Amino acid sequence: MLLWGCAMVLLGVVGAQNLPDNILNEPDWGFQSYLDADFEIPCNNSDLVVVTNNFIVWELPNGHMLDAGTDKYVLKNYNNVAQMHLQVKNVQESDAGVYLCHVYNDFTKTQKRGKLLRGLNLGGHKFREPFEEYRYNLMVGGLAALALFVPLVTICLVYKFRYQTDQDRHEKHQARKGAFVHQRNWEANKKDAEMSAVNGGGKGQDNPVYVNEMGEEVNTRL
Numbered sequence: 052m053l054l055w056g057c058a059m060v061l062l063g064v065v066g067a068q069n070l071p072d073n074i075l076n077e078p079d080w081g082f083q084s085y086l087d088a089d090f091e092i093p094c095n096n097s098d099l100v101v102v103t104n105n106f107i108v109w110e111l112p113n114g115h116m117l118d119a120g121t122d123k124y125v126l127k128n129y130n131n132v133a134q135m136h137l138q139v140k141n142v143q144e145s146d147a148g149v150y151l152c153h154v155y156n157d158f159t160k161t162q163k164r165g166k167l168l169r170g171l172n173l174g175g176h177k178f179r180e181p182f183e184e185y186r187y188n189l190m191v192g193g194l195a196a197l198a199l200f201v202p203l204v205t206i207c208l209v210y211k212f213r214y215q216t217d218q219d220r221h222e223k224h225q226a227r228k229g230a231f232v233h234q235r236n237w238e239a240n241k242k243d244a245e246m247s248a249v250n251g252g253g254k255g256q257d258n259p260v261y262v263n264e265m266g267e268e269v270n271t272r273l
Contacts, residue, residue, distance in 0.1 A: 081170030094152030106155045107134040112148025147172035
């Protein structure tokens with residue numbers, strides 16, 4: 052019964068890990084992309100409308116300020132706004148995070164208008180096929196179950212074979228002793244019946260051998 056209960060707890064944990072929906076959803080200022088594909092993050096929303104001749108400087112999740120494009124990051128102009136879009140090449144899980152776009156009045160960067168938060172895959176990346184998401188969740192759930200399986204089973208076994216008190220040991224000893232006495236009496240009675248049959252059904256001068264509770268054989272005569 053105890054092991055059954057432990058198994059049910061374990062299955063509950065695995066089931067919780069296999070929910071198909073992402074627990075953390077993308078915020079309003081976040082974007083989701085596929086892995087192994089390029090994705091462009093725009094720097095513009097109703098909180099801070101970027102206008103012509105503004106200049107954008109991007110800050111990566113690791114805090115690095117991106118002054119120029121690289122093989123990984125491409126800065127693109129849009130509607131006469133320099134570097135308004137940030138293209139992330141070949142998106143990987145490590146690219147998930149919060150990007151900042153700092154908005155300046157012009158390329159001289161002498162006056163800053165503000166900054167915007169841009170999130171990428173904060174709630175998880177997109178899946179091209181529905182089965183991919185379930186496979187991913189199954190993998191996560193399997194790893195979680197494996198991490199919990201050993202300590203959970205250990206706890207169950209420790210509880211099952213917990214430390215025995217003196218009373219527990221005494222009761223088990225008495226039970227074994229009673230079984231031993233019963234077995235000896237049964238064997239003695241069987242032997243006496245066989246001897247009676249060999250002797251032609253004796254007159255019952257001897258009582259069957261009796262084993263008392265102390266384990267001592269008692270043989271009396273009438």
